[in-house]
Amino acid sequence: MNNDKxxxxxxxDVAAALDISPSTVSRALSPEKQHLVSDRVIELxxxxxxxxxxxxxxxxxxxxxxxxxxxxxxxxxxxxxxxxPLVHEIQQLTNRLGYTLTxxxxxxxxxxxxxxxxxxxARNVDGIILASAxxxxxxxxxxxxxxxxxxxxNRVIDKQASDQVLVDDREGIYMLFExxxxxxxxxxxxxxxxxxxxxGLSRRHAFLSTADMFDVPTSDAPVVQTDAFTExxxxxxxxxxxxxxxxxxxxxxxxxxxxxxxIAAIEEAGLQVPKDISVTGFNDMPYLDWFRIPLTTVxxxxxxxxxxxxxxxxxxxxxxxxxxFPRKVLLQPKLVVRKSTGAPKTx
Amino acid sequence: MNNDKxxxxxxxDVAAALDISPSTVSRALSPEKQHLVSDRVIELxxxxxxxxxxxxxxxxxxxxxxxxxxxxxxxxxxxxxxxxPLVHEIQQLTNRLGYTLTxxxxxxxxxxxxxxxxxxxARNVDGIILASAxxxxxxxxxxxxxxxxxxxxNRVIDKQASDQVLVDDREGIYMLFExxxxxxxxxxxxxxxxxxxxxGLSRRHAFLSTADMFDVPTSDAPVVQTDAFTExxxxxxxxxxxxxxxxxxxxxxxxxxxxxxxIAAIEEAGLQVPKDISVTGFNDMPYLDWFRIPLTTVxxxxxxxxxxxxxxxxxxxxxxxxxxFPRKVLLQPKLVVRKSTGAPKTx
DNA sequence: GTGAAAGCGCTAACAT
DNA sequence: ATGTTAGCGCTTTCAC
Numbered sequence: 164m165n166n167d168k169x170x171x172x173x174x175x176d177v178a179a180a181l182d183i184s185p186s187t188v189s190r191a192l193s194p195e196k197q198h199l200v201s202d203r204v205i206e207l208x209x210x211x212x213x214x215x216x217x218x219x220x221x222x223x224x225x226x227x228x229x230x231x232x233x234x235x236x237x238x239x240x241x242x243x244x245x246x247x248p249l250v251h252e253i254q255q256l257t258n259r260l261g262y263t264l265t266x267x268x269x270x271x272x273x274x275x276x277x278x279x280x281x282x283x284x285a286r287n288v289d290g291i292i293l294a295s296a297x298x299x300x301x302x303x304x305x306x307x308x309x310x311x312x313x314x315x316x317n318r319v320i321d322k323q324a325s326d327q328v329l330v331d332d333r334e335g336i337y338m339l340f341e342x343x344x345x346x347x348x349x350x351x352x353x354x355x356x357x358x359x360x361x362x363g364l365s366r367r368h369a370f371l372s373t374a375d376m377f378d379v380p381t382s383d384a385p386v387v388q389t390d391a392f393t394e395x396x397x398x399x400x401x402x403x404x405x406x407x408x409x410x411x412x413x414x415x416x417x418x419x420x421x422x423x424x425x426i427a428a429i430e431e432a433g434l435q436v437p438k439d440i441s442v443t444g445f446n447d448m449p450y451l452d453w454f455r456i457p458l459t460t461v462x463x464x465x466x467x468x469x470x471x472x473x474x475x476x477x478x479x480x481x482x483x484x485x486x487x488f489p490r491k492v493l494l495q496p497k498l499v500v501r502k503s504t505g506a507p508k509t510x
Numbered sequence: 511m512n513n514d515k516x517x518x519x520x521x522x523d524v525a526a527a528l529d530i531s532p533s534t535v536s537r538a539l540s541p542e543k544q545h546l547v548s549d550r551v552i553e554l555x556x557x558x559x560x561x562x563x564x565x566x567x568x569x570x571x572x573x574x575x576x577x578x579x580x581x582x583x584x585x586x587x588x589x590x591x592x593x594x595p596l597v598h599e600i601q602q603l604t605n606r607l608g609y610t611l612t613x614x615x616x617x618x619x620x621x622x623x624x625x626x627x628x629x630x631x632a633r634n635v636d637g638i639i640l641a642s643a644x645x646x647x648x649x650x651x652x653x654x655x656x657x658x659x660x661x662x663x664n665r666v667i668d669k670q671a672s673d674q675v676l677v678d679d680r681e682g683i684y685m686l687f688e689x690x691x692x693x694x695x696x697x698x699x700x701x702x703x704x705x706x707x708x709x710g711l712s713r714r715h716a717f718l719s720t721a722d723m724f725d726v727p728t729s730d731a732p733v734v735q736t737d738a739f740t741e742x743x744x745x746x747x748x749x750x751x752x753x754x755x756x757x758x759x760x761x762x763x764x765x766x767x768x769x770x771x772x773i774a775a776i777e778e779a780g781l782q783v784p785k786d787i788s789v790t791g792f793n794d795m796p797y798l799d800w801f802r803i804p805l806t807t808v809x810x811x812x813x814x815x816x817x818x819x820x821x822x823x824x825x826x827x828x829x830x831x832x833x834x835f836p837r838k839v840l841l842q843p844k845l846v847v848r849k850s851t852g853a854p855k856t857x
Numbered sequence: 858g859t860g861a862a863a864g865c866g867c868t869a870a871c872a873t
Numbered sequence: 874a875t876g877t878t879a880g881c882g883c884t885t886t887c888a889c
Contacts, residue, residue, distance in 0.1 A: 171866085173866055173867080174867065175866075184876045184877075185866090185867080186869085186875075186876065186878095187875055187876075190868085190875085193868085199874070199875085200874065200875080201875090218628060218631075219632065219866085220632065220866050223868090224866080225867095225881090226570055226865090226866080226867075226880095227866080227869080241594045241597055241601070242595065244591070247594060251587075251589050254588075263629070282610070285565040285566065286568050286569070287568075449589070450801075453770060453802060454797075455801060455804075457802075520883080521883065522883095530860085531861075533862095533884075534858085537859090537885095540884085548858060548859090566882085567882050569882075569883090570865090570884085571882080571883055571884075573866065573867090573882080574883050575865085575883085575884070575885095576865080
């Protein structure tokens with residue numbers, strides 16, 4: 164079809180073909196400016212540009228208008244199974260609203276994260292959804308400093324300086340703990356996530372305060388620390404835990420991946436889940452139902468997370484400073500009971 | 511820090527601050543043109559632009575140069591667990607080479623796919639990696655017609671019209687079949703993937719010809735068809751199969767997700783895997799080791815897939831038409847034996 | 858080795 | 874309702 168040099172068709176070309184001015188073409192093609200143009204011309208232009216295969220160059224538009232209709236999203240790692248669902252959700256939404264989503268990955272590396280955020284901003288994204296924040300995070304500071312619309316998802320920074328939407332870790336941990344407690348568990352440990360990430364810390368706090376609410380003394384609610392939300396870290400931490408507190412009957416892990424690591428360590432020690440030790444996760448990663456030991460966990464309202472995040476970001480982009488800023492949305496997780504928890508042996 | 515209006519810093523600003531011309535700044539900052547500038551000025555410019563927080567506007571550069579240093583990648587769906595590893599691989603590579611990867615999703619919808627590819631091209635990506643091709647695919651035609659560098663990964667079109675890198679489906683299916691046959695299976699069925707997608711069809715062909723090689727008559731190697739690479743489709747197809755061929759002892763599914771669906775249907779019928787029926791998958795999706803019935807499957811050389819795809823794409827972008835075009839790279843999968851296969855009952 | 862000027866493709870004043 | 878002009882930020886001739 165386009166046998167010739169595949170030279171880009173421009174407004175100018177369309178204008179020339181119609182013997183009108185480029186501005187008119189531009190206007191005729193822009194929904195917000197169409198009303199300035201006669202219906203006849205609009206039709207003509209639409210027909211001709213379709214014929215010629217004209218597509219506007221978003222670069223040029225962006226350069227001119229200052230807005231790219233692009234939003235950036237930063238996640239730690241696409242291999243972590245908790246992120247694809249969230250990305251999917253947000254991608255769908257932004258797309259529907261006429262925005263293009265650009266992904267960036269921190270690979271759990273703070274320096275890389277900063278580089279990437281700079282790239283995102285250099286590319287003039289209209290706003291950023293950040294799902295990878297540390298409690299102190301230069302990445303966030305940079306966005307704020309640059310005045311870029313920003314929404315934090317799931318992980319937040321210590322000082323509330325930007326819009327954020329998160330899942331109620333307190334409630335999630337409470338439900339998990341309550342579930343275990345009602346099964347009869349009285350010695351429940353926590354394998355905590357990295358303390359420099361808000362969700363790691365807040366789940367840890369939640370665990371401690373929940374234990375207190377149930378009158379479980381600190382000595383019967385030991386906590387070990389991981390340095391990453393991974394299976395490997397979970398396994399290492401669980402080994403430690405088994406050594407120091409062989410009497411525990413249940414473990415609340417900071418998330419699903421860590422929980423898997425815990426299970427690995429428990430089985431390595433010749434024990435069984437849930438017969439000897441019950442284990443819970445957090446996040447409800449995909450395909451858990453198929454697992455050998457389907458995890459009892461807490462599921463995130465991914466759709467709402469995405470919806471709220473996008474909604475807030477757009478309101479920032481559109482400068483609707485209607486409401487009090489910064490805003491904070493707290494979403495409720497849901498308990499999902501599966502087979503990794505059961506009554507304690509001694510009960 | 512940047513307390514003022516967060517106005518973008520431009521070459522002009524840097525130039526003004528140094529009382530030199532924008533061109534010089536541009537040259538000093540461009541590795542390819544630095545040699546045209548005195549070392550002293552280079553240093554000055556570098557220092558100053560760092561100080562002022564200058565970052566080039568890629569839009570402007572792209573507009574001027576015609577190249578965006580961006581490559582687009584199209585996948586069906588990020589929720590399909592086979593894609594994140596591939597995306598990750600390719601993202602890492604392109605990033606290392608100074609390119610930014612932009613993802614687009616077909617959501618298994620041909621029309622959406624075409625829209626998305628148009629968007630990608632409108633945004634001036636320098637090249638496209640397509641992992642979502644149908645055997646006849648307007649998406650591919652459009653790229654070709656536009657003269658966009660293009661590499662097909664894993665799924666290809668019928669007429670070999672562009673570079674492609676794929677996994678040897680024949681070999682994969684052969685290994686799976688051989689494994690089952692050596693366990694003693696003689697009635698082996700195939701749950702085939704969509705026939706309008708190359709991998710679905712080629713695995714089907716491979717199954718048939720392998721059965722022939724092992725002297726298994728067609729009647730003992732029945733094939734049922736799915737209309738999608740999903741658990742649901744697999745389940746439906748397997749139900750059908752159980753009804754029509756209750757005597758089969760093993761199933762070669764077109765991929766892991768479909769295999770899961772098969773297992774679901776088998777268990778629904780009151781049978782067990784692998785005791786009553788063995789099942790194999792394809793792709794080796796993440797976390798299979800944790801599954802209740804860890805799938806025997808075939809793993810893809812993701813790293814090589816990504817590496818080859820990027821390598822070929824870049825050679826197109828750089829117009830190194832050194833070698834014969836189009837090129838085709840065939841990569842070898844690896845058999846991964848797990849617990850979903852065993853000796854047949856009657857053996 | 859450096860500067861001036863033009864232009865990538867688009868759109869928003871400012872005309873008319 | 875439409876055309877003219879200028880300019881977004883960059884790079885690249887073409888001068889000097």
